[in-house]
Amino acid sequence: xxxxxxxxxxxxxxxxxxxxxxxxxxxxxxxxxxxxxxxxxxxxxxxxxxxxxxxxxxxxxxxxxxxxxxxxxxxxxxxxxxxxxxxxxxxxxxx
Numbered sequence: 347x348x349x350x351x352x353x354x355x356x357x358x359x360x361x362x363x364x365x366x367x368x369x370x371x372x373x374x375x376x377x378x379x380x381x382x383x384x385x386x387x388x389x390x391x392x393x394x395x396x397x398x399x400x401x402x403x404x405x406x407x408x409x410x411x412x413x414x415x416x417x418x419x420x421x422x423x424x425x426x427x428x429x430x431x432x433x434x435x436x437x438x439x440x441x
Contacts, residue, residue, distance in 0.1 A: 372414070375404070375414055376414060376417055376418045376421065377418075379396065379400060379414055379415055379418040380418045380419075380421070380422050382396065382399070382400075383396050383415070383418060383419065383422070387399055391403075396415045397411045397412040397415045398411070400414065400415060
C-alpha cells in the first residue's frame with residue numbers, strides 16, 4: 347500500500363485554492379442579489395426586505411444575508427450586475 351504524504355505547502359495551497367473558490371461564489375451571490383434588488387423581489391414574495399428574502403431563499407443566516415445585501419448595495423454603483431457572473435460555472439450567459 348502506497349502512502350502519500352501531503353506537505354505543509356500543499357495544505358496551504360489547498361486553503362488558498364478553496365478561498366479563491368469561496369470568493370468567486372460570493373461574488374456571484376452579490377451579483378445575483380443586485381439583480382434581485384433591482385427587480386424588487388422582496389415586494390413580490392412578501393418579505394419585509396431583501397435580507398429577509400435572501401435568508402429564506404438562499405438558506406443563509408440572517409446575519410450573512412444582511413452582510414451580503416449591504417455589500418451588494420454598496421457595490422451596485424461600482425460593479426453593476428454582470429450577467430456572466432450569474433451563470434453557473436462553465437456556462438456563459440447568453441451562449
